[in-house]
Amino acid sequence: MSSLATPTTDLTSRLDRNAPAVEVRDLRKTFQRRDRKAGRFARKRPWPALDDITFTIARGECVAILGQNGSGKSTLVRLLSTLLIDDGGEARIFGHDVDREASTIRRLVNRVSVEASFFKKMSAAENLSYAARFYGMTPRQTRVAVPEILASVGFPPERRGESMEHLSRGMQQKVALARALLTSPVLLLLDEPTTGLDPRSKLEVQEFIRAVRSEHDATILLCTHDMAEAETLADRIGILDRGRLLFLEPVEDVKRRFGVQTLEQAFFAATGREFENEGQDDEDDEYREVFA
């Protein structure tokens, strides 16, 4: 974990030390969606993916946002990654507006999503080098940094030259983590990074996230539907339900507030619905303009 790339630009000069790492106020995002019951040719209706959400994340903090599929977690991550434009409110990262100062934000943020997403015919080393070039890392720099970062995530060195398509899902996710960390982001957005992994890979990835936090000055926003993962990794936990952030507090405060023992019970107390039963209202790619 000691060998993350040296940033090629002075990131600290872009950081407002007094500003929170993430500051979101009344953020709204609405997509258009057809009601599947009304048939294929029914008029699309507005569907709020994020409904006036407000929260802040302090520098160095790890915050988990829990929510089922379609709750708006990925929409939030994509807004903070400059991949979406909001419909209202504002989001600032280290004091910089996500929409108006997108180029500055892009130097500060990186992410890991549920899908590893690589050029499948290229090797892990080639994919990482390619990604690193966008952040100004030269071949001389990546020749050293890529093997080191891959070693730090437990990637076998003899498989560095293998095509990504030959790697297991767990291996690919490790490479995705390496890609995100290679550029030394000060804000790391993790969008269900362990979904679909086997238990061992899941634990390894979680261990790595802990190590990143303890050894680097990184702020982490973890979006997940795994309550146990959120509880073990995060300082504070929020539940995003159908685009609305119900709360964002330390887990013990959540349990105390609702007088319950588990986060599942807290979700039920807050929404009146079982966490597992959620997803019935999941977006359907075929019917919805986008999925969140």
Next chain:
Amino acid sequence: MSEYAIEMRNQLVGLFGIVERNVYLTKRYFLWDLAFMVWTIANTLTIVFIARSAGLHAAAENTLATRLLVGATIWAFLGIIFEFMTETVAWERWEGTIEYTFMAPLSRLVHLFGQGAFAVLYGLIRAMILFFAVAAFIGIHAPQANYGAAFALLAIGSISFIGVGIMTSVLPLISPEKGAQLGFVAQGVMLAVSGVYYQVSVMPEWMQWIAKISPATYVLRGDRNSIIHGAGLAWVDVWPLLIIAVLATPIGLAVFRVGERHAKKHGKLKRSG
């Protein structure tokens, strides 16, 4: 180093990254590219053989065959450029890397120009192989050919082609399903009005007006003159290409920015599936 100098350096490294990635992918897909090359040669032969069936005397037949071959070669060259440019978005969407590329601190101009630069390099190599392979197969004689001038004019025209290609690369952002194919519509229309296999003068007058703003018109005319008559680089072909190049790239970039903003507003800047 000043912040500006660091940023410039980073953008250049990013540009290199785009080209480097395409080199990696070309190596991995080399056999497929070879198969595609065979198809392009076969397709070009079907066009150039028309000269043999025209019933002309040998010299005229040779001139017609050369005229058709230059047209087919430029068609294939432009095809590569438009294919690469539209795939800027389409390929990354298919691989799933689009979100990572578009959230990276790489300026869109550098991103798209890097893609275009590789397309031009790759397209020039293919165009040369295609031209000489078909010329050898058919038995075309071009003793006066000024290949240097033809090559130089193609390279100058490529800057304009990249600019137009940038405009078409936005199409898959607007329509993930059909946008990539629309790039070929742009290619076909551009060549149809530029006299790809015929003189511009045979077209209706309104098409001749459109031909004036097509960079392919000047590349086709200049390259035919260089290969058939041995003409050098003619200023009459160069200056329109330079003007179109100066205009096409910023216009293309502006069009792309509008498309990118539309995609971000409607959530289309995402992987497929």
